[in-house]
Amino acid sequence: EAQVTQNPRYLITVTGKKLTVTCSQNMNHEYMSWYRQDPGLGLRQIYYSMNVEVTDKGDVPEGYKVSRKEKRNFPLILESPSPNQTSLYFCASSLSRSSRVETQYFGPGTRLLVL
Amino acid sequence: AQKVTQAQTEISVVEKEDVTLDCVYETRDTTYYLFWYKQPPSGELVFLIRRNSFDEQNEISGRYSWNFQKSTSSFNFTITASQVVDSAVYFCALGPGGTSYGKLTFGQGTILTVHP
Numbered sequence: 587e588a589q590v591t592q593n594p595r596y597l598i599t600v601t602g603k604k605l606t607v608t609c610s611q612n613m614n615h616e617y618m619s620w621y622r623q624d625p626g627l628g629l630r631q632i633y634y635s636m637n638v639e640v641t642d643k644g645d646v647p648e649g650y651k652v653s654r655k656e657k658r659n660f661p662l663i664l665e666s667p668s669p670n671q672t673s674l675y676f677c678a679s680s681l682s683r684s685s686r687v688e689t690q691y692f693g694p695g696t697r698l699l700v701l
Numbered sequence: 702a703q704k705v706t707q708a709q710t711e712i713s714v715v716e717k718e719d720v721t722l723d724c725v726y727e728t729r730d731t732t733y734y735l736f737w738y739k740q741p742p743s744g745e746l747v748f749l750i751r752r753n754s755f756d757e758q759n760e761i762s763g764r765y766s767w768n769f770q771k772s773t774s775s776f777n778f779t780i781t782a783s784q785v786v787d788s789a790v791y792f793c794a795l796g797p798g799g800t801s802y803g804k805l806t807f808g809q810g811t812i813l814t815v816h817p
Contacts, residue, residue, distance in 0.1 A: 630807065631806075
C-alpha cells in the first residue's frame, strides 16, 4: 500500500529535549516536505527536499533541521524544542515531474506538545 | 512574495446546496501551480487538484469543479449538491513553477459545514 508514515503520532516533551519525528514513504518519490498546522495560521511549510541531499527552507524553518540521506526518509529534528513549536506536523511526498495530474501524499500527522 | 487569500473563514450550507470556496493568489512568477486540499474532521490531508498556470481550462471531477481565472488571480472551488461528508476544512495553495512543487504557500483555510 502506497503511504507516508510518521512517527510518533503523538508526543509530549519538555523544553530543550532534542527530538526527531520520522517520515518515510514507500513510493520512490523525489519530493518530500514538512508542514506545521496551527489554529488561525493554516499550513506553513517548514522545509522541503527535491531529492536526496537537496533540501531548502520553507516559510518557518527556524528551530528545525532536516536531512535527506535516503530517498524514502525525511526526518524532522528539533534540537531544542520550545513551547511555540507545539503544533500538528505533517510530512508529504510526491513525484517531482511535470504532469497534468499529480498526487501529493500526506502522512497522518504528528501532534507535538512542548511543555 | 507569494500570498494566498481565502476570504471565507467559515461557510455553512444545507445538504444539496451548491457552494463555492474562493481563493485569490498573488505571485510574481510567470509560471506557477495552484492546489486544493481537503482536511476532514479526522485530521488527515487529502490532495484534491493541482493546476498549472498555463492551463486555464476548468476542471470537473464528479461533484467538484474548479474555475481558474488568471485575469483575476483566482482559483475557486465549487461543490455541487453538497453532502454532509463534504464537511471539512479546505485549503488553497500556491507553488512555484520552476519545479513541480518546491515551496508551497497555503491560504488560511475555509471551514465548510454541511448540515443535513
